[in-house]
Amino acid sequence: MKHTDHNTITKLPDLEYTPQLALEMKPYYQKVKSVIPEFEWPIHAPYVKAINELKKERNAVLLVHNYQTPEIYHCVADFVGDSLALSKEAARTDADIIVQCGVHFMAETSKILNPDKIVLSPDLDAGCSLAESITAEDVRNLKLKYPGVPVVTYVNTSAEVKAESDICCTSGNAKRVVESLGVNRVIFIPDRYLAQNIAKETHIDIITWDNGCCEVHELFTPEDLIEARENEDNLKIIAHPECPPNVVEEADFSGSTARMIEWVTENKPEKVMMVTECSMSDNISAENPEVEFIRPCNLCPHMKKITLPKILNNLLYLNNEVKVDPKVSEKAFHAVDRMIKLDIS
Ligand code: 13P
Numbered sequence: 001m002k003h004t005d006h007n008t009i010t011k012l013p014d015l016e017y018t019p020q021l022a023l024e025m026k027p028y029y030q031k032v033k034s035v036i037p038e039f040e041w042p043i044h045a046p047y048v049k050a051i052n053e054l055k056k057e058r059n060a061v062l063l064v065h066n067y068q069t070p071e072i073y074h075c076v077a078d079f080v081g082d083s084l085a086l087s088k089e090a091a092r093t094d095a096d097i098i099v100q101c102g103v104h105f106m107a108e109t110s111k112i113l114n115p116d117k118i119v120l121s122p123d124l125d126a127g128c129s130l131a132e133s134i135t136a137e138d139v140r141n142l143k144l145k146y147p148g149v150p151v152v153t154y155v156n157t158s159a160e161v162k163a164e165s166d167i168c169c170t171s172g173n174a175k176r177v178v179e180s181l182g183v184n185r186v187i188f189i190p191d192r193y194l195a196q197n198i199a200k201e202t203h204i205d206i207i208t209w210d211n212g213c214c215e216v217h218e219l220f221t222p223e224d225l226i227e228a229r230e231n232e233d234n235l236k237i238i239a240h241p242e243c244p245p246n247v248v249e250e251a252d253f254s255g256s257t258a259r260m261i262e263w264v265t266e267n268k269p270e271k272v273m274m275v276t277e278c279s280m281s282d283n284i285s286a287e288n289p290e291v292e293f294i295r296p297c298n299l300c301p302h303m304k305k306i307t308l309p310k311i312l313n314n315l316l317y318l319n320n321e322v323k324v325d326p327k328v329s330e331k332a333f334h335a336v337d338r339m340i341k342l343d344i345s
């Protein structure tokens, strides 16, 4: 049922954990019981019920990044995925409201792709060290310094930066995007490690932006991986390409968060270490009980700002609406849409 009046909700949800609610929510707990202790579930369960009911009433869709905590990822998401999958889903959704459970640049990307829809963020302060590392003026200066060289921009950037770019990319399609342009030189912003990792896989000359890196992935060192291999027999290590190149070199596989999940699901290693944000191991171990996860734990403080109570507030009050200046949005749309079109071609 389409709920047309976005300001009205039928009644405030009851957030008490009763025996009846416990029974009703049991199937959800089954999905997360290996990663959420029993004593913690009564805190989450009333929110899970309320959010799932309200999102139907609002005709809202919850797009959830792979780094969200298990009660969000497994219990209230409509779609889970990496940045690329979420932006593709945002482009095709027919929901009236998008609740973006991830960081701000992800919500902005959804708004750019859906200027007429309501896009909400559970916490507008959920930023990203990469997005904060570069401004639109920085990009204009780069273009002056390297005239005619196309700008490939990682989606972990503001709408203003995307608006100055020729095409966007994610970690899932960066090499393909760089090679699609038919040139021998590109400016790749802002993640210097992702740029260096891609440069190793292609003959295209890549100009990097030296100020950008992910505050979570830059903390991993090759020594962490070497030590883990020494301590654990038959350990497979997979790393996100936002890690420094010498870390990626020590890994058995590197790919976007979605590719890392696929790798575990397809290869079913006896033991695996996911060199990325903590919640990934929780989310994926809940679905792969036969795989042992060795957990190096680096939390993204921005991703962790998203919680069930804040998601419920979005659905109740339609607060924290994400706005993008229409002129900026129109320009940024071309860069994002060009990436999506390339990706589905
Ligand atoms: P993915 O596109 O691989 O999900 O990465 C997004 C991100 O922010 C990783 O830190």
Ligand code: SF4
Binding pocket: 103, 127, 128, 129, 130, 131, 156, 214, 215, 216, 217, 242, 277, 300, 301, 302, 303
């Ligand atoms: Fe940004 Fe790194 Fe957090 Fe991803 S993990 S949102 S790149 S700070």
